[in-house]
Amino acid sequence: MPESIALITPSVSVASAEALAAALAPRLLAQAAHSDVEGGFPTREFGWLREAGLLAAPLPVALGGSGLGETAHTAALLSTLRHIGRGNLAVGRVYEGHVNALQLLQRFGQPAQVARWAQEAAQGHLFGVWNTEAHDGVKLEPLPDGRFRLHGSKTFGSGAGHVTRPLLTAALPDGGWQMLILPADEQVPRYASEFWQPLGMRASASFRIDFAGLEIGTEDLLGQPGDYYRQPWFSGGAIRFAAVQAGGAEAVFDETRRFLQRLGRTNDPYQRQRLGEMSLLIAQAQHWLQAAAGVAARPDAATAAEATVAHANLMRSAIEDICLRVLPLAERCVGARGLLRPEPFERLHRDLTHYLRQPAPDAALADAGRYALEQTSPAYQLWQP
Numbered sequence: 001m002p003e004s005i006a007l008i009t010p011s012v013s014v015a016s017a018e019a020l021a022a023a024l025a026p027r028l029l030a031q032a033a034h035s036d037v038e039g040g041f042p043t044r045e046f047g048w049l050r051e052a053g054l055l056a057a058p059l060p061v062a063l064g065g066s067g068l069g070e071t072a073h074t075a076a077l078l079s080t081l082r083h084i085g086r087g088n089l090a091v092g093r094v095y096e097g098h099v100n101a102l103q104l105l106q107r108f109g110q111p112a113q114v115a116r117w118a119q120e121a122a123q124g125h126l127f128g129v130w131n132t133e134a135h136d137g138v139k140l141e142p143l144p145d146g147r148f149r150l151h152g153s154k155t156f157g158s159g160a161g162h163v164t165r166p167l168l169t170a171a172l173p174d175g176g177w178q179m180l181i182l183p184a185d186e187q188v189p190r191y192a193s194e195f196w197q198p199l200g201m202r203a204s205a206s207f208r209i210d211f212a213g214l215e216i217g218t219e220d221l222l223g224q225p226g227d228y229y230r231q232p233w234f235s236g237g238a239i240r241f242a243a244v245q246a247g248g249a250e251a252v253f254d255e256t257r258r259f260l261q262r263l264g265r266t267n268d269p270y271q272r273q274r275l276g277e278m279s280l281l282i283a284q285a286q287h288w289l290q291a292a293a294g295v296a297a298r299p300d301a302a303t304a305a306e307a308t309v310a311h312a313n314l315m316r317s318a319i320e321d322i323c324l325r326v327l328p329l330a331e332r333c334v335g336a337r338g339l340l341r342p343e344p345f346e347r348l349h350r351d352l353t354h355y356l357r358q359p360a361p362d363a364a365l366a367d368a369g370r371y372a373l374e375q376t377s378p379a380y381q382l383w384q385p
C-alpha cells in the first residue's frame with residue numbers, strides 16, 4: 001500500500017466541500033513550487049485533500065460521501081475543481097480524474113461493486129481514469145478460468161504509482177471498449193517515468209504505463225462494452241477539466257494583481273486597462289462555469305444528450321480561449337521581472353499552457369457547429385430543448 005493511503009476519511013457536506021477546497025487553495029499554491037518536480041507527485045497535497053474529506057466527497061451520502069458527484073450538485077463540483085485548480089493545476093488534474101472515476105463507477109457499477117469501491121475510496125485509495133493510448137493500447141484476453149489477462153499500455157496516466165484504483169479502458173477481442181478498475185496495489189503495472197518530460201504539469205506524474213501480464217476478474221469489469229463513450233457523460237465531462245483550467249486562469253489573475261499591488265503599479269492607465277480586460281475574461285469563465293453546471297444539472301440533460309454535449313463543447317472551447325488570452329495579458333502586466341522565479345508566473349504559465357491541451361479541441365468546436373447547423377430553433381432556445 002503506498003504511503004499516500006491513510007485509513008480514515010471524514011465525510012463533509014456539498015457546501016462545505018466547496019468551502020474546504022476554497023480554503024485549501026492558498027495552501028496548495030504556497031506548496032506548488034516545492035511539488036513542481038518531474039516524476040514527483042503532490043503527496044502532501046493529497047494528504048490535505050484526504051484529511052478534508054474531499055476524496056470521499058464525490059460518493060453518495062449513503063456510502064460515506066457528500067453526493068458531490070451527483071449531477072444535481074454540478075455547480076458545487078465545478079466550483080470545487082476550480083478552487084483546487086487555482087491552488088495547483090497538477091493537483092486539480094489528478095483530483096478531476098479521481099472524481100471522474102467515482103462518477104463512472106456510480107453510474108455503471110453493480111451495487112456490490114459500488115459498495116466495494118466506495119469503501120476503498122473512503123479508506124483513502126486514489127482513483128483515476130486512464131484512457132489515452134498510443135499504437136500499443138490495452139487489450140483484454142479472456143482466460144479459460146473466466147479471468148482476463150491485460151496486454152499493452154496507456155500514455156498520460158496521471159498519478160502513476162499513486163493512483164491505486166485506476167479506471168482503464170481496454171479492447172475486448174471483438175473490439176468492444178470495456179472499462180475496468182485495476183487494483184494496482186496488488187496487480188502492479190510498470191510505470192515508465194521517462195515518458196513524462198513535459199513543458200508543465202510536472203507533478204501530475206502522467207507516465208506511460210505498461211499492463212502486460214496483469215490479470216483481473218469479472219468483479220473488476222465496470223459496465224458494458226461501449227459504456228465509457230456514452231453521451232452526454234463522455235463529452236459532457238469536459239466541463240470538469242475546463243473548471244480546473246478556469247481555476248488556473250484565476251490564479252494567474254490573482255497573482256498578477258498581487259504583483260502590481262506590491263510594486264505600487266495600480267495607478268497606471270495601461271495596467272488598469274489590462275486588468276479590466278483580464279477581469280472581463282475571468283468573469284466570463286465564471287459565467288461559463290455556472291451556465292455549464294445549470295445545463296448538466298437539468299432533469300433532461302441525459303435525454304437531450306446532443307444539446308448537453310454541444311453546450312459542454314462550447315464551454316470547454318470558451319474556457320480554453322479565455323485562458324489563452326489571460327496568459328499574455330498577465331505577462332505584459334508583470335514584465336520580465338515577474339517571469340523570474342520565485343514569482344509563480346513561470347510555473348503557472350507552463351502548467352496552464354500544457355493542461356489546456358486536452359483531447360480533440362478542433363473536433364469539439366466543429367461538433368458544436370454541426371449541432372447548431374442541424375437545428376432550426378432560434379439561438380435563445382438552442383441549448384434548451
Ligand SMILES: Cc1cc2nc3c(=O)[nH]c(=O)nc-3n(C[C@H](O)[C@H](O)[C@H](O)COP(=O)(O)OP(=O)(O)OC[C@H]3O[C@@H](n4cnc5c(N)ncnc54)[C@H](O)[C@@H]3O)c2cc1C
Nearest residue numbers: 129130131132156157158201206354357358359360361362
Ligand atoms: C497534464 C496532462 C494529464 C493528462 N492525464 C491524462 C489521464 O490521466 N488519463 C488520460 O486518459 N489522458 C490524460 N491526458 C491526455 C489528454 O486527455 C489528451 O488525450 C491529450 O492531452 C491530447 O493530446 P494531444 O493534444 O497530443 O492530442 P491530439 O489529438 O494529437 O491533438 C493535437 C492537435 O491535433 C488535432 N487533431 C486531432 N486528431 C487529428 C487528426 N486525425 N488529424 C489532424 N489533426 C488532428 C487536434 O485537434 C489538436 O489540434 C493528459 C494530458 C495532459 C496534458
